[in-house]
Amino acid sequence: MGREQARRLAQLMQERIARRAPAVLNATLLWEADPAPGVGRFIAVWESRDAWERYLSSVAVPGATEMMREVGAEPTLRVIPALYCG
DSSP, rough: OHHHHHHHHHHHHHHGGGGSSEEEEEEEEEEESSTOEEEEEEEEEOOOOHHHHHHHOOSSOOOOHHHHHHTTTOOOOOOOOOOOOO
């Protein structure tokens, strides 16, 4: 993902924040410029794995995937378990 793609994806994320699933606690875009053309990582923190799976079963295409495709990137989805340490 190039710099312009990352910039546009960040813009789309901001524009669509009101459409975000209520179970998403936070979402961010990490973009590494090197090695060129760069790597973008859209990271969403969900309230639970169950909430994520319910969301997946309710949509044809996840919102993050849709946005990444709009900027010309094809994402690979990964679920990484996390512990809350608040």
